Amino acid sequence: xxxxxxxxxxxxxxxxxxxxxxREERLLYxxxxxxxxxxxxxxxxxxxxxxxxxxxxxxxxxxxLPGPEHILTPPHLVxxxxxxxxxxxxxxxxxxxxxxxxxxxxxxxxxxxxxxxGFCTINNVAVLANFLRHEYGLKRIAIVDTDVHxxxxxxxxxxHDPNVLYISIHQDxxxxxxxxxxxxxxxxxxxxxxxxxxxxxxxxxxxGLLYVLEELVLPALAEFKPELVINSAGQDNHFTDPLANMxxxxxxxxxxxxxxxxxxxxxxxxxxxxxxxxxxxxxxxxAMAGMDYAxxxxxxxxxxxxxxxxxxxxxxxxxxxxxxxxxxxxEWHTAERGVFYDxxxxxxxxxxxxxxxxxxxxxxxxxxxxxxxxxxxxxxxVIRLPFDTCPSCRLEAEKTLAEAQKRGSFRTVYWxxxxxxxxxxxxxxxxEMKDG
Amino acid sequence: xxxGIDVGGTYTDGVAVNEEGEILAVAKYPTLRDNLLESLTxxxxxxxxxxxxxQVKRVSVSTTLLTNAVLQDKLEKTALLVIPGPxxxxxxxxxxxxPNVVAGAIDFRGxxxxxxxxxQVKSLLMELIEAGHSGVAVAGKFAQRNNSHELKxxxxxxxxxxxxxxELSHRLCGxxxxxxxxxxxxxxxxxxxxxxxxxxxxxxxxxxxxITAPLYVLKADGGTLPLAAAARTPVETVYSGPAxxxxxxxxxxxxxxxxxxxxIGGSTTDLGLILDGKPLLSSRGAEIGLFKTQVxxxxxxxxxxxxxxPVEVVGGRINLGERRCGPAYCLGGSAPTPxxxxxxxxxxxxxxxxxxxxxxxxxxxxxxxxPPEAARAVMEQVVERIxxxxxxxxxxxxxxxxxxxxxxxxxxxMKRFKIxxxxxxxxxxxxxxxxxxxxxxxxPEIGRVANALGAALAVPTFSCSLRADTGAGLYSIAETGxxxxxxxxxxxxxQARNLLSKHxxxxxxxxxxxxxxxxxxxxxxxxxxxxxxxxxxIIEIGMELKAxxxxxxxxxxxx
Ligand SMILES: [Zn+2]
Ligand SMILES: [Zn+2]
Numbered sequence: 004x005x006x007x008x009x010x011x012x013x014x015x016x017x018x019x020x021x022x023x024x025x026r027e028e029r030l031l032y033x034x035x036x037x038x039x040x041x042x043x044x045x046x047x048x049x050x051x052x053x054x055x056x057x058x059x060x061x062x063x064x065x066x067x068l069p070g071p072e073h074i075l076t077p078p079h080l081v082x083x084x085x086x087x088x089x090x091x092x093x094x095x096x097x098x099x100x101x102x103x104x105x106x107x108x109x110x111x112x113x114x115x116x117x118x119x120x121g122f123c124t125i126n127n128v129a130v131l132a133n134f135l136r137h138e139y140g141l142k143r144i145a146i147v148d149t150d151v152h153x154x155x156x157x158x159x160x161x162x163h164d165p166n167v168l169y170i171s172i173h174q175d176x177x178x179x180x181x182x183x184x185x186x187x188x189x190x191x192x193x194x195x196x197x198x199x200x201x202x203x204x205x206x207x208x209x210x211g212l213l214y215v216l217e218e219l220v221l222p223a224l225a226e227f228k229p230e231l232v233i234n235s236a237g238q239d240n241h242f243t244d245p246l247a248n249m250x251x252x253x254x255x256x257x258x259x260x261x262x263x264x265x266x267x268x269x270x271x272x273x274x275x276x277x278x279x280x281x282x283x284x285x286x287x288x289x290a291m292a293g294m295d296y297a298x299x300x301x302x303x304x305x306x307x308x309x310x311x312x313x314x315x316x317x318x319x320x321x322x323x324x325x326x327x328x329x330x331x332x333x334e335w336h337t338a339e340r341g342v343f344y345d346x347x348x349x350x351x352x353x354x355x356x357x358x359x360x361x362x363x364x365x366x367x368x369x370x371x372x373x374x375x376x377x378x379x380x381x382x383x384x385v386i387r388l389p390f391d392t393c394p395s396c397r398l399e400a401e402k403t404l405a406e407a408q409k410r411g412s413f414r415t416v417y418w419x420x421x422x423x424x425x426x427x428x429x430x431x432x433x434x435e436m437k438d439g
Numbered sequence: 440x441x442x443g444i445d446v447g448g449t450y451t452d453g454v455a456v457n458e459e460g461e462i463l464a465v466a467k468y469p470t471l472r473d474n475l476l477e478s479l480t481x482x483x484x485x486x487x488x489x490x491x492x493x494q495v496k497r498v499s500v501s502t503t504l505l506t507n508a509v510l511q512d513k514l515e516k517t518a519l520l521v522i523p524g525p526x527x528x529x530x531x532x533x534x535x536x537x538p539n540v541v542a543g544a545i546d547f548r549g550x551x552x553x554x555x556x557x558x559q560v561k562s563l564l565m566e567l568i569e570a571g572h573s574g575v576a577v578a579g580k581f582a583q584r585n586n587s588h589e590l591k592x593x594x595x596x597x598x599x600x601x602x603x604x605x606e607l608s609h610r611l612c613g614x615x616x617x618x619x620x621x622x623x624x625x626x627x628x629x630x631x632x633x634x635x636x637x638x639x640x641x642x643x644x645x646x647x648x649x650i651t652a653p654l655y656v657l658k659a660d661g662g663t664l665p666l667a668a669a670a671r672t673p674v675e676t677v678y679s680g681p682a683x684x685x686x687x688x689x690x691x692x693x694x695x696x697x698x699x700x701x702x703i704g705g706s707t708t709d710l711g712l713i714l715d716g717k718p719l720l721s722s723r724g725a726e727i728g729l730f731k732t733q734v735x736x737x738x739x740x741x742x743x744x745x746x747x748x749p750v751e752v753v754g755g756r757i758n759l760g761e762r763r764c765g766p767a768y769c770l771g772g773s774a775p776t777p778x779x780x781x782x783x784x785x786x787x788x789x790x791x792x793x794x795x796x797x798x799x800x801x802x803x804x805x806x807x808x809x810p811p812e813a814a815r816a817v818m819e820q821v822v823e824r825i826x827x828x829x830x831x832x833x834x835x836x837x838x839x840x841x842x843x844x845x846x847x848x849x850x851x852x853m854k855r856f857k858i859x860x861x862x863x864x865x866x867x868x869x870x871x872x873x874x875x876x877x878x879x880x881x882x883p884e885i886g887r888v889a890n891a892l893g894a895a896l897a898v899p900t901f902s903c904s905l906r907a908d909t910g911a912g913l914y915s916i917a918e919t920g921x922x923x924x925x926x927x928x929x930x931x932x933x934q935a936r937n938l939l940s941k942h943x944x945x946x947x948x949x950x951x952x953x954x955x956x957x958x959x960x961x962x963x964x965x966x967x968x969x970x971x972x973x974x975x976x977i978i979e980i981g982m983e984l985k986a987x988x989x990x991x992x993x994x995x996x997x998x
Contacts, residue, residue: 027966028968031977035547035581040526042527045531298527298528302550302552
């Protein structure tokens with residue numbers, strides 16, 4: 004029997020603040036429950052210890068500004084590294100699938116990172132996906148985000164990437180942080196339809212969630228045919244979560260996992276640390292091993308006033324029948340956006356230029372700056388050469404780098420060559436990101 | 440003078456050592472499989488010949504009684520009652536025997552989710568007693584956080600069935616892991632009478648020899664306990680043999696040394712680790728047959744190869760058998776073994792050289808090589824099996840889960856080590872294994888009785904862990920099952936330390952130990968925050984009296 008890998012990293016010595024939701028206590032009762040059940044002794048499971056992620060593993064996904072030393076701390080490297088540890092175990096054939104129950108979470112961390120946003124700094128799942136592509140040559144990866152919040156960070160990182168399908172099911176952005184994830188956000192022109200957002204009304208219950216899964220998510224996966232499915236397994240859809248308003252139960256999470264069959268699941272949010280997490284984590288673990296989770300009962304009475312299916316169905320129908328034509332390919336696509344880092348009160352302003360290339364996903368240039376008020380000046384340039392960059396995009400990238408170097412108009416230039424796996428910061432000197 | 444006796448599978452070893460670490464006598468006595476008592480007293484007589492019983496300060500023994508009882512199914516008929524509450528289906532949990540499910544549920548903070556139902560308990564007990572059970576072991580999920588359900592079952596059982604043996608899990612162990620707690624409780628309930636009887640006989644046997652010194656029993660964690668205390672928790676005495684060997688080596692090493700203890704027996708080779716002078720404990724607990732328990736034990740890995748492992752040629756290659764079939768060919772056995780290879784190569788002196796040569800020649804002719812080459816091929820295989828187990832053991836230790844950032848930043852890494860071989864064929868095999876693992880080695884003659892030496896010199900061990908939930912206003916001691924109100928006041932960790940050291944001293948006194956100074960091994964505090972308000976703290980703190988030896992053996996004794 005192939006086992007389910009479990010990487011439990013509760014970071015019992017780290018918090019974002021004494022009474023912050025991301026504190027030492029968050030996975031304490033989860034530990035109590037899964038250890039007391041004796042899960043680790045069952046032949047179905049194999050426990051792993053996290054290894055630190057390497058500089059390069061993070062560099063492949065993020066531009067850390069103004070430089071990695073300002074952003075990266077050991078807890079991030081452990082949480083991200085933990086997911087990579089499980090990925091290795093999976094790819095080496097040691098396990099059938101795996102669950103990285105790690106904190107801190109990651110799905111609000113974007114391509115450019117100035118600090119912590121929505122409790123996230125390093126996007127564990129994105130780092131994981133890009134690690135699998137580089138290290139194991141995977142071509143097509145699907146990420147299904149079932150956190151109650153829209154995973155705007157993961158969406159941002161893969162928005163122009165035709166080879167990563169990002170699906171997010173979340174509480175409608177008009178009613179919840181971060182206020183994005185509408186059905187119209189469908190990916191860049193070269194990756195049109197590879198981002199699928201399914202916002203649900205507050206109060207959606209197990210039946211609504213499973214309906215969406217069966218009617219939208221599973222068909223989208225079947226069509227995309229990924230080599231591997233990653234689940235951003237946030238647990239804040241639970242009916243007792245203090246930060247959101249959904250009505251999902253632990254059994255609902257079990258059903259979700261049973262149907263989705265993720266190869267790797269990674270914990271994201273979930274802050275009902277006593278009433279939800281011990282039970283939801285257990286349900287996911289059991290479902291991953293094909294074991295019975297019907298015996299799991301939260302101590303609270305199950306929700307009764309959930310949104311009726313009749314309200315979910317038209318929504319699903321409207322997503323299904325959205326027009327599928329991608330916008331026309333132009334020489335350059337541009338986008339402007341402001342990003343707010345709620346945890347650290349930082350404003351970022353970004354302009355992006357993506358080359359409309361027929362031969363590759365297209366060179367990606369980001370001009371960005373940050374400050375303590377909206378609309379800071381762009382002072383950094385990020386040059387991203389995506390996986391499978393074509394020779395002409397590479398040439399263009401090198402030209403851009405040379406020009407930026409000559410004019411010296413940027414405080415930092417970050418060279419992110421995913422195709423060639425070379426990453427360096429240029430700020431007066433060249434700082435190569437290393438493997439060690 | 441300290442006496443140590445270790446009952447092994449083939450031999451019972453004994454040693455007398457004085458408090459300065461001088462060895463006064465050693466003995467090897469054949470183990471009588473069906474009479475452990477006779478093996479022990481016979482060995483004791485051999486050790487004591489020429490020594491005065493009045494000089495004896497302490498006698499410590501390690502026995503295989505409990506292991507044998509479990510493996511040979513000689514336990515008393517006992518039923519396992521579990522109170523699993525919601526969660527995993529109890530039929531898939533790793534209980535060593537069939538569990539009987541009692542209704543009721545407690546959650547991780549000790550809150551009652553569902554009550555025990557007296558009528559159900561009553562009919563269940565009736566059924567079990569009619570089926571011939573004379574005792575019950577009761578284990579509830581999270582009973583260490585709230586013992587009321589276990590206590591209810593007990594009072595109910597004793598009220599209706601006086602004389603029934605009842606054992607409750609929360610009084611025996613309190614770590615998280617309900618199935619292991621249940622198994623530990625079951626083994627305790629089903630072996631206590633048996634063990635008590637054995638210890639009584641042992642004590643009588645020793646007293647008739649004029650020894651009035653206190654008697655101690657060795658445990659799996661390498662510590663000793665006075666007879667009376669050990670009798671209450673017989674399950675802790677499993678695997679005390681391998682633990683004794685590790686301790687014996689500890690007594691033979693300089694302080695703070697890192698070493699791999701390699702105890703080469705007839706059928707297996709046990710590997711243990713001493714890291715900077717501290718024996719490595721297993722992170723989960725001992726496993727006895729089908730029973731995974733919470734018993735603290737040294738992390739000992741067994742390589743399935745020993746001096747008597749039968750060797751044959753299969754498909755033109757040397758093949759080691761999976762189990763011992765008898766003694767070595769050179770000692771009258773039926774098949775060639777590693778011992779024969781060693782004898783033939785001149786690496787040991789036991790048995791007939793003539794027979795050893797015959798054995799190697801038979802292998803050599805099947806392999807179509809010269810006999811010395813065949814003997815070396817045998818040893819290559821033996822070394823490979825041991826080296827593989829060693830690598831797995833180190834890997835396992837290096838891969839131990841980490842739950843704190845600090846632990847990940849300070850990973851376990853094996854550093855330079857020495858291989859310390861003990862047991863029958865140690866002097867022949869140790870250098871070969873050391874060469875393969877590129878390590879230094881040592882295998883002194885006295886290593887033959889390292890186990891008995893370890894028993895003689897072992898210090899008492901025990902642990903005491905406190906968990907306080909100040910918001911709920913409760914604290915508990917895992918090892919004794921004490922559950923008490925948390926005193927008012929804002930003492931926090933300081934208060935927890937004071938309470939713990941009080942309970943630690945109390946427990947030392949109950950175990951019959953004096954002047955026990957504990958070491959704080961773990962401290963953890965979690966702020967319990969609800970709606971941005973700190974409601975209290977969860978404090979977890981542990982204190983231990985760690986395994987060690989009273990004195991080290993003097994240099995000249997080690998030759
Ligand atoms: Zn969330
Ligand atoms: Zn291109």
